[in-house]
Amino acid sequence: MRPKELIQQWVTLFNQGNADALAELYHTDAINHQVANEPVVGKAAIKEMFAQEFATAEMTCVVENLFEDGEWAILEWKDPLGLRGCGFFQVTDGKIKLQRGYWDKLSFLRMHGLPIPAE
Template structure:
């Protein structure tokens, strides 16, 4: 599956909150680095990250732009509450090998009435 097709599938699954299905899109040794958080390594850890995130807030990804360049897909997104971000997905052999996302964590926490961590 080409990167752009895979990310379209990722968005569809993300919007259902199905952690089993979304985890299947990643390599066993994949890395997911949402820059507001520490990198997560390994499919099982990524699955647990999504489980925890889906449990704390209803998240919806609305595609604004989706580009493909070689092994990479670049996703520009927004959510219904106005948060915006972008993600970079490296797709090798039809699965996500590396993902990096950029978004404003403080805005996300405020929009979902979640506690703001003390520094």
């Protein structure tokens, strides 16, 4: 599966809040680094991260742009509340090996009425 096709599937599963199926798109030793947070390493930990996030806030990924360059897919997204961000996905052997995401964590927390951590 080409990187762009895999990320289209990722968006569908993300919008369904399906942590189990999302985790299956990752290599066993994959890294998901949302740069506002510490990197999450390994498929099991990534699954748990998604499960916790879906339990914490209702999230929707609306694709604005989706590009492919070699083994990389680049996703520019927004959500219905106005948050915007982008993600970079390295896809090898049909699975996500590395994901980096860029978004404004403070805006996300405020939009969802979540506690803002003390510095």
